[in-house]
Amino acid sequence: MEPIALAVIGGTGVYKLAALDDVQTHDVETIYGAPSGPVRVGLLNGQRVAFLARHGEGHSIPPHKINYRANLAALKQLGATRVLALNTVGGITDNFGPRVLACPDQLIDYTWGRISTLSEEAGSEVLHVDFGHPYTPSFRAKVLAAAKAKGVVMQDGGCYGATQGPRLETNAEIARMRRDGCDLVGMTGMPEAGLARELGLEYACLAIVANWAAGCGEAEEITMAEVLANVEAASAGLPTLVGELAKG
Ligand code: HPA
Secondary structure (H helix, E strand, O other): OOOEEEEEEEOOOOOOOOOOOOEEEEEEOOOOOOOOOOEEEEEEEEEEEEEEOOOOOOOOOOOOHOOOOOOOOOOOOOOOOOOEEEEEEEEOOOOOOOOEEOOOOOEEEOOOOOOOOOOOOOOOOOOOOOOOOOOOHHHHHHHHHHHHOOOOOOOEEEEEEEOOOOOOOOHHHHHHHHHHHOOOOOOHHHHHHHHHHHHHOOOEEEEEEEEEOOOOOOOOOOHHHHHHHHHHHHHHHHHHHHHHHHHH
């Protein structure tokens, strides 16, 4: 199997990597079941890059129904060793307003009822992986360096709070998350990051801020139209960034 230089998981509003050439489609089956959709493998800067849409290419799978284990296992089966997770998020603290790109370095997990470990099945090995630094520090450094090299402005650090969804949060929930130290809120950061660690994959999050989280901005209401418009605007530099990251 030819190695894959980089795997990218797209979140809300990012359903394909248009910059990929010579795309091959893989319908992968894993011991955890089927991933969210086909894995598209193509060339970017001469490097093999894999792409998977986390919610499915038609955004049909809600955050709590995503088979996170199958998604990561499928990428690993195809030869990926490092995963760049694109996560559409709400911004909580001042530096994380709409259209900001951020590479968080911490997370807090508020999700519940999701299969969050490879140790789920009776008889499987019981894993207690270190998770003090939930995103692979050396890979995060490469993401930040690639952004710098390509002039893509990116916040270095921040704490991602993973909520259950699919509804957005109450103002009080976000106020609590702010007190807890969260800068960003999203629905898909966990269990994905923990599973990547269990699978031995390098993993970093590239958070795309789509809106101010509940009660943080001026808006009366958060709409999907606002979310999608901001993701599209903030994603302009992504192909260049991914291409640079795939190089090394
Ligand atoms: N909360 C949770 N997830 C999100 C948000 C939000 O405000 N915006 C985009 N994804």
